[in-house]
Amino acid sequence: MIRLSDADREKVSAAIAAAEANSNGEIVAVATPISDPYHDVALHWALVPLFAVLAWAAWRPTALVWWYDFLFGGWSPDPTMSQLLTLLMFFAALKFTVALLILKWMPLRLLLTPASTKHRRVRRRAVTVFKAAAERRTAGRTGILIYLSMAERRAEIVADEAILKVTDDHTWGEAMEALIVQVREGRPGDGIVAAIERVGTVLAEHFPRTGDDTNEIPDKLIEL
Structure with missing residues (x-):
């Protein structure tokens, strides 16, 4: 089983803080050992x-x-x-x-679980976590979740209302690829950091940092 170290947690927190320094967006990173018992x-x-x-x-x-x-x-x-x-x-x-x-x-x-089933279960869990951890928790509806399910080696990105208006699924392709490549090589922390950096670039483009922005969600990795 792939595991996250204390160093990984620190890197993720630093990456979130760095990405949010240039944007009004709020990034939530969540990692879980498995999304469903199947x-x-x-x-x-x-x-x-x-x-x-x-x-x-x-x-x-x-x-x-x-x-x-x-x-x-x-x-x-x-x-x-x-x-x-x-x-x-x-x-x-x-x-x-x-x-x-x-x-x-x-x-x-x-191994015996169809890939389509894994995809649906991971997506469903990601949406559930997003609703609890990020949805409508920001003034501008600019929360975004990066969700990693390590047993399935699958990831999801779920965004709040304002972000959905200016992006689509293709927007996050590079972030998803960067995350999964690192996870498959046994470096989940580096994968989450890479995804955060790419998500941060998109957020900075569409939601640049303003003077009245506050940190509405803690900059830390959530492990379920």
């Missing part, structure tokens, strides 16, 4: 071996008789339908439970 993904994958057992029983019903004899001895009378179905239910539940236990290992769960 329990539903684990549940869906655990259903695969369960249905595989049912398909196996439908394909080779005599195999259930063999397993019944193997487990309970071959000297008993032929098993009834009820006994065979109970054995099948046991096998299906066992496979399902074992799969769920294996999928508790988060690296595997993330």
Whole structure:
């Protein structure tokens, strides 16, 4: 798991202060180990071996008789339908439970999670954090969130009303790329700093610093 050091935190705080020195914008940097537990993904994958057992029983019903004899001895009378179905239910539940236990290992769960699902969950969490940490917390509606989810190695930039009027998703392409490149190389702190610098350049262009500007949001990295 990628981790942030004290030096990273200090660099991020300094970068925010430097970027805001030239703009009325307020930058919020947030890093989280993971944006979603993906329990539903684990549940869906655990259903695969369960249905595989049912398909196996439908394909080779005599195999259930063999397993019944193997487990309970071959000297008993032929098993009834009820006994065979109970054995099948046991096998299906066992496979399902074992799969769920294996999928508790988060690296595997993330590997099996579709990229589109990760993107949606990270975006949803970023928007939720933005609403709590930055939205409407500045007089000019100039708050912007840089959100990094380290397990998924994905980032989002969410901006307040005034910024949205003069920018679009393409505006933040360089900032996002700079952030993700550094994260993938194991330097999340440097990535956040690089994104802050590029975001600060855009904010300085559209919202230059005025004399009455105050620091409305603390200049520090928020870790969730």
